[in-house]
Amino acid sequence: QLQLVESGGGLVQPGGSLRLSCAASGFTLPYPAIGWFRQAPGKEREGVSCISSSGTITDYADSVKGRFTVSRDNAKNTVYLQMNSLKPEDTGVYYCASAERLRIGDGMSPDKYDYWGQGTQVTVSP
Numbered sequence: 001q002l003q004l005v006e007s008g009g010g011l012v013q014p015g016g017s018l019r020l021s022c023a024a025s026g027f028t029l030p031y032p033a034i035g036w037f038r039q040a041p042g043k044e045r046e047g048v049s050c051i052s053s054s055g056t057i058t059d060y061a062d063s064v065k066g067r068f069t070v071s072r073d074n075a076k077n078t079v080y081l082q083m084n085s086l087k088p089e090d091t092g093v094y095y096c097a098s099a100e101r102l103r104i105g106d107g108m109s110p111d112k113y114d115y116w117g118q119g120t121q122v123t124v125s126p
Helices: none
Strands: 003-007 010-012 018-025 033-039 046-051 058-060 068-073 078-083 092-099 120-124
Touching: 003 092, 018 033, 018 092, 018 120, 033 068, 033 078, 046 068, 046 078, 058 068, 078 092
Parallel strands: 010 120
Antiparallel strands: 003 018, 018 078, 033 046, 033 092, 046 058, 068 078, 092 120
């Protein structure tokens, strides 16, 4: 069974950077599409970014465009989320999720994903 493990979260000051990793195991080729989501206390889970199986197609929520970059290294079965210019409103638990098939436009919808990681906490605070 496919498993996802996130890492890289932590406490950072506003304007700082973090790089999250999502390591995948137990899947069969082709590589799954991966989405990043976050959930703040009292709020619904929201899509942050997604990347296609090959890495050639990416998408971002408007709130993170120009600040976050998603990438993948399929040789290492790992997807990354580089987060720069972090703001307090970026605070939350960040999850990665996988999808065997993902249609363009569906990348920010949690219900399109099959497997989820356990999440990693990101806190942006002075």
